Amino acid sequence: MKRRYLFIALALIMMLTACSKEPEGNEYVEMDKSNLSVAPKEGGEIIVPIKNIETMNPLHTSNNYYYNFSKLIFDELFQYDDEGKVTPNLVEYYNLSPDGLILSVTLKEDVKWHDGAELTTEDVKMSFDALKYLEPSNPNYKYLESCVGNGFEFDINEFAKAKIFDKRNIDFIFDKPYVNHLEMLVFPVFPSHLYSAAALPTDDKFLPIGTGPYKFEEKEANQFIKLVKNPEYHSKQPFVETIIGKFIDDSEQAIISFETGQLNVTKDNGSFGWSKFESNTRIKFEEFNTTELEIVALNTSKSKFQGEVGRAVRKAITEGINKPRILNRVYLDKGVETSFLIKPNPRPQSDSQKTETYGERLYYSDERAKETLTDVGFIDINNDGLLEDELGNTIDIGVKTNSLNKNRLLTAEFIVEDLRAIGINAYLDFEILNVAKITKTEEENEFISFKNQIQSGDYDLAIYGINVSEVVDLTSMLHSNSIGNGMNIARYSDPEMDLLLEKTKVRSDDEKTLQELYEEVGALFYRDLPYIPLLFKMDAILIDTKIQNDINPINSNWYRGFRNVFILKHEQK
Template identity: 20%
Template structure:
């Protein structure tokens, strides 16, 4: 912990091994949501701009940019002499093709790019984005998720969902794809012709270890360098102020929550969602479920946006008695064991501990929640594509701008799994980005929180955070107190090096 690490001369060479919780489904970085592919894509591809760990916007393929006076046009000046991994020159045409395709093909970030009217390319090194209206969140969205610039010459005229490059990606990033063995690892190698600073490492290996305890043991044994999960809170004191390790606590605008099928099933009734919300003991989830990492959820929007928090619409404390009354109002009668209803939750791995706590809480309220754990690809098919579920559990980033919540609650949001639809929410989400003045925006997002508290499209359990911990020989990681923290996106290892 402590002050930002001072600059030292990096050393070249070495392999960094990073834990990964499951198999990536595709290395197409923009077509869909795939958190297992994101760490790989963050090193194979570049975006127009990037967002640091502290949510600052920094240059990437665009080295500088200018806004028009009315806020409806942005001119980006691109880095020169950038090449794709196959040697083809990168140009502004790749940027235009990427954004046009995300919008046309309903890529994962399409809703976030709704304000874009057109993308112009005056020359190979200039991109002009004209907006339908001023959008205070647009720069954050261009730096965030599902917006990596893709190679036009590889994808144009093909189905971007089935293009062979989806499993053999070609980017402009600091590392090149080498191979992927399902259930084992993804390997990237140094891009010797990288246009930016670095990379210093020879190789990145993303080792697939689904089980948290197995991964933690592998990290303790020195078999991996960085974990994809987190150190249990009970072990934090082993590493804080330990001279062999560097630590930093990071709290993210990333939240874990339950969401529901709004069209059919028991939780289509808002009273059942309210009962679900009241049944949860978030203190217990924090202590036993996430083991002291992060924070318990108290608001209906990320607490990092302090200027917009609605103190009159906070998440209620556990109230089993009131929860049971609401279930009875829905017409259910308790059996001899006090159970009113049995429902199923479809999840993929990663939520086990928190879900077991929530399951016990819900049983007290007479809701017997049966856990159906699926492989991620099967979960995508059942929940995201077919919408064949009662309830599911997710975690995800709800930034970088406060308007990032639209991805999950707007009627056309890419992660609105249950088809929640509130015309007023849609209207407010649009109003919320028209001004950059926080005094103007705050009342809008406070009203959004009030509506969420009544409709409950999401029932939040906790804020996600980790005690980032790494051995001292691993230098300049973006999650630590380092120079890289202010220069590259989280998970980009272009500036990282190993001191042997």
């Protein structure tokens, strides 16, 4: 009899497991129940931070806290997964024409807006057309620009158009066969029965009605935004009933509010110190890789970096910088060491993760760096530790950075040490300011001054940080069109590189794969070494342990796994 009951129970479990399977293409990730001691419970509340906002329109905010919060309300047509790949979200089927100019999309059936209206292609077209009204300074405009690449002129009104066939089928017609055609369709969808593309509110008149797992219920000025579970959600229903976005002034206040129990989830404040919570039974954390790149630029327009000797100097500097020390001592190992410009996988893969190199990677070796310099005729004539050429000239390298950024200041000091150790006369080429005595205005002016110097080419070696796009866009830093008006701080120019970069953005008759093109770009990059990428920063979401299961954050969606998490019954309010 006991065996019979056991067989029935196992059969029921198998049936329930089969019923829980998601339709193909959904972003929902089936939770790992192996580590759960209790069954998931519905209900409860999660409180997260939001910086004060001027609009709830995610297309027109540069507020990262609200941008990530808004993804609980609004669905994107396509979205990024935890491997950095673009996957369908509101899309059931899509197909690209052989010439790469037309992407045909079929929407999912029975997707409802929070007010009960049906999602149609009218909504998708209106939302896509709304992109045409973005200002060039808008982050979403810059994102689309990176999809096209600096090798081509970007016209936001002409790069693509949407054509409706019926309420579920729509074509996107591109002016060129773009490699990043799917990336161009990662945008939030808004209701066309409430708004028009030309008059989409960008202020507090915007009413956040979406199709996402949570719907807007109320907003108390300077206090909170309240979301409740959407019972009509088209995919897996979340367990948690209510999400509260509590207004905070800055990231420091968010951390304090989290530590005192006023918040259940928050992002780290950039201190890289979340490991201190490892022994705290009330707090856990989940790490993710960001698109924030710490990098060294070498000013290739300077004579000291030109010709055969100049190329050897660049190679020696690259070999002589101790990246592992910078990662360990400055960033507390909360980063991904890199030698190239392509971002790492959004989710950490291992304790010793590395980024793709696409070519011959140069590892740190002070001995090899010295050999590189002696091979082109540099020797230490007077035994002072510095190398000279045949005329007795030392290799003088000024190191510039923003001295008010303590991490970059320490990085600069380490790099000066490293370069002097291989015989280069490196020195700090800036005034070290007393942070405690600097006003906010003086701090802003110092940053602007540093930015202007590196943009104009007034430097030898510059240490700075950039936030690379979610889209791989090597043209922004390596194409000659980006000199002076883009991110090509190294002032690097090579016709062969330009041609290769253009092929990585627009399909051509060349049968090479994107991987093969990146390999060729990488080979030129390591030959010329205009930049020395140091590391991509990591970040973390801090979580109250009353929240069960993983959130699985990524850089483009901090709360990606909120549909998976639940709160123990005795912890629910």
